[in-house]
Amino acid sequence: MFTTRRSSSPLLISALTLATVMISGCQSHSTSKMTPPPAPKPPTVATSSAVQEKAIGEGLYEMALFGPSSTLYVASAQSFKNDNGGVLYKVNPTTLAVTGLTHTDLKNFGMASQAGNDFFYTTNSLDGTVSKVDVKSGKVVKRLALSKKNSKGETDGARELLWVGNELYVGAVANPGYISVIDTRTFTVKTRITHAGKWVTGLLYSPATQRIYAGNGSGEILVINPKSHRIEKRWTTGESKTNLFLNFAEDAATHRLFVTDNSQGKATYVFDELSGKVIKKIPGDSLGIKFNAQRNELYISQRESKQVLRVDATTYAVKQQWRFAGAPNSLLLSDEGKTLFVTVKQELNKDYSAKGPDSLVRIDLSAQ
Numbered sequence: 001m002f003t004t005r006r007s008s009s010p011l012l013i014s015a016l017t018l019a020t021v022m023i024s025g026c027q028s029h030s031t032s033k034m035t036p037p038p039a040p041k042p043p044t045v046a047t048s049s050a051v052q053e054k055a056i057g058e059g060l061y062e063m064a065l066f067g068p069s070s071t072l073y074v075a076s077a078q079s080f081k082n083d084n085g086g087v088l089y090k091v092n093p094t095t096l097a098v099t100g101l102t103h104t105d106l107k108n109f110g111m112a113s114q115a116g117n118d119f120f121y122t123t124n125s126l127d128g129t130v131s132k133v134d135v136k137s138g139k140v141v142k143r144l145a146l147s148k149k150n151s152k153g154e155t156d157g158a159r160e161l162l163w164v165g166n167e168l169y170v171g172a173v174a175n176p177g178y179i180s181v182i183d184t185r186t187f188t189v190k191t192r193i194t195h196a197g198k199w200v201t202g203l204l205y206s207p208a209t210q211r212i213y214a215g216n217g218s219g220e221i222l223v224i225n226p227k228s229h230r231i232e233k234r235w236t237t238g239e240s241k242t243n244l245f246l247n248f249a250e251d252a253a254t255h256r257l258f259v260t261d262n263s264q265g266k267a268t269y270v271f272d273e274l275s276g277k278v279i280k281k282i283p284g285d286s287l288g289i290k291f292n293a294q295r296n297e298l299y300i301s302q303r304e305s306k307q308v309l310r311v312d313a314t315t316y317a318v319k320q321q322w323r324f325a326g327a328p329n330s331l332l333l334s335d336e337g338k339t340l341f342v343t344v345k346q347e348l349n350k351d352y353s354a355k356g357p358d359s360l361v362r363i364d365l366s367a368q
Contacts (some may be wrong), residue, residue, distance in 0.1 A: 001062055001110075001160070001202070001247045001288050001330045050367035051322060053344070053359050054096040056089055060343040060358035063332040064113040064120045065093060066135055072332075073138075074343065074360060075122050077107035081353040088122065090138050093339070096360055102138040104131070112161035112168065115335075121161055121168060128155030130170055132187060142187050146170060146180045162203035162212065164226055169193075169212065171200030177216055179203075181229055193229050196222060204248035208255060209273055215245030215259060221271065235276040237269055245269075249291040249298065251313060258298060260286035268300055270316075282316055284309075288330050294337035295365065301328040301342065308342055308363075326359060338366050 059077035066073075072093040077086045086107040090100030106124035108131070113120040118135050124143075132142040147156040157173035158180075167190075168182040177200040179193040197216035204213045205226070212224040219242045223233035237243055244263035250256065255273040262285050270280035288301035291313065298311040308328045310320035322328075326344040333340055342361040346354050 050364045052096055052362040053324070054361075055357040055359045056091075056096075056098065057087060057357050058083070058346075058354045059086065059107070060089075060329070060345065060360065061109045062111040062122075062330045063341055063343065064111045065332060065334060065341070066113065066120075067335060069135060070094070071099075071135065072341065073111065073120065073133075073135075075108035075111050076358075077109060077125075079353060081351060086124075088133065088138055091360065093334075093341070093362070096362055100138050102133070102140070104140060106131070110159050110161045112163040114163045121163065123158045123161055123170065125157045125159050125173065126155075128158045128172075130158060130161070130168070130182065144182065144187055144189070146189065147172065147174075160201060160203050162205060164205045164212070167226070169203055169214075171196075171203055171214060173199050173201075175199065175217075179214060179224075191229055193224060193231065195231065199244075201245055202247040202259070204250060204257075206250055206252060206257075206273065208250070208252035213248055213257060215248065217242075217244045219243040219245070221245060221257075221259065221276075223276070233276060235271060237265070237278050237281075239265070241265060243269075246287060247289050249289045251291050251293065253293070258289055258291060260289050260300065262287050262303065268298075280316060282311070288328070288342075290331045290333040290340070292333060292337045292365070297365075299331055299333070299340055301331055303327040303329060303345070308340075322361075322363060324361070328361075339363065340365055 058079045061075045064073045072091040074089040085105045088102040106127050108122045109125045110123040122131050128147040130144050131140045146158050149155050158170050159173050160171045162169040166184050168184050170180045172178045175198045177196040180189050181191045183190045197218035197220050199217035201215040214222040221235040222231050241264040243261045243265045246260045249258040257271040257273050259269045268282040268286045269278050272279045285302045285304040286300050287303045290299045296313045298313050300309045308322040309318050324344050326346050328342050329345050330343045340363040344359045346356045
């Protein structure tokens with residue numbers, strides 16, 4: 001999931017911040033007289049019994065869950081001010097206890113995993129590389145550089161990852177942006193998808209349309225054919241403002257694509273995948289998003305509002321709000337749709353050091 005972070009470095013600004021975007025109703029008894037329908041129930045605030053939160057460390061970003069081994073990995077960039085390198089935290093997904101640490105020489109951000117594989121990938125955005133990590137040991141076994149340093153000593157940021165079959169797609173936070181396509185069998189770059197607009201952000205593969213969707217800072221959703229690696233269509237909202245699309249979720253059964261925009265749009269847009277048109281706009285700041293097919297619900301992290309929303313995916317009504325002292329960032333939904341994990345970030349001081357460790361949250365959706 002694409003995320004943002006403030007920083008004073010020009011490279012970090014382009015690669016990470018993207019312009020710094022990121023009561024019960026009563027039921028009436030029947031009578032012979034006509035009575036007005038009951039008012040919609042306002043969203044409820046989460047109870048602590050269903051929510052666990054544990055401070056982990058600075059710079060938490062994306063997560064990967066491995067059910068067979070009951071292991072949750074969390075990518076960390078650590079402190080941008082005081083620390084070189086990052087950490088991969090190995091966490092018990094039930095208790096949130098840290099069970100292992102991998103200290104890496106580079107900072108970690110995006111993550112991608114695939115069922116049946118005993119390894120995962122993480123991006124090292126500031127250095128434009130992708131690392132392959134063994135699940136059992138937590139060791140980095142391979143690393144691949146995706147761009148060369150320019151005259152200023154900077155590389156194109158490698159941020160979001162998408163693993164489809166034997167191919168790994170990595171978006172470049174660059175202008176112009178592009179998507180590197182990696183053959184996972186040889187761990188080499190097989191091609192680049194160019195002309196991808198300014199800053200490639202979120203990525204999603206649709207099993208329904210058999211297409212890849214990529215967001216960018218030019219206000220476009222790119223529709224990509226994974227067989228030809230060609231951009232077939234470019235969708236926009238049609239609004240006068242420039243959207244900066246961040247993350248995607250999909251309801252394949254109804255051909256709806258959900259897209260967050262935390263910049264000028266400040267909304268979650270719902271696209272019809274068959275027409276490429278916007279059919280709904282859910283107002284409010286939005287960053288991470290997940291769709292739960294088992295419960296027909298959307299989960300949206302609101303970093304500015306410091307809450308995660310639970311939304312009815314049919315009516316788009318907010319059913320529940322989980323509020324936090326910090327700013328919710330990345331989201332991860334378990335495969336069975338019963339558990340939602342959230343990384344919660346702390347505010348930064350003027351010197352860009354964190355005011356405290358970021359935390360990891362586990363929400364039991366079945367208890368709500």
